[in-house]
Amino acid sequence: MTKNWFVAQAVRNREIAASMSVVQHGFEAYVPIIQRWKRIGRVPVEVSVPRFGTYIFVRFDREHDEWPVLLRERTQKQYFTRVLCNSDGRPAPVPDQAMQAIRDYVPEPIPQTTTPIIYKPGQRVTCTISGIRREAVFVEYCGKRPFIRTWIFGAERVTEVSSAELEPLDLDIPTETCSAIAR
Secondary structure: OOOOOEEEEEEOOOOHHHHHHHHHHHEEOOOOOEEEEEEOOEEEEEEEEEEOOOEEEEOOOOOOOOOOOOHHHHHHOOEEEEEEEEOOEOEEEEEEHHHHHHHHHOOOOOOOOOOOOOOOOOEEEEHHHHHHHEEEEEEEOOEEEEEEEEEEEEEEEEEEHHHEEEEEOOOOOOOHHHHHHHH
């Protein structure tokens, strides 16, 4: 009787409840947790979140244990959506080395910066717009919101973005050079 780790998909924000349900059914469960910064109003707060989003790890013997009870649980309390399976419909085990690496992983602490970066007109930045990272030139602040100049399909656009989406590209370039690039 060999027990292996398997991946189960839980409902978003119900990972801990799903793992508790697994334990109540006599299985072993593991939810890797990491720390993240989240804004609540204007105050940054450090919170614990699951490392892999909606996925949890469940340990059982797929040949002898009654693991399908986990799927029946979803109709009662809506904690699970499925146990990940191979193409033959049987759960796919996670290799022991991978599971050990997941358990041993210790993330670097996330530094909380209290002073925002102040951009200068003409400064080169990178910006993530709709999930695509691109280069841009900072134009100006309108209130607290930054405006950037970017080129999309050859057309120049001035766009309002969030400060969280911006990162400086080169801090060593003199402002005069950035202004010349922006023209």
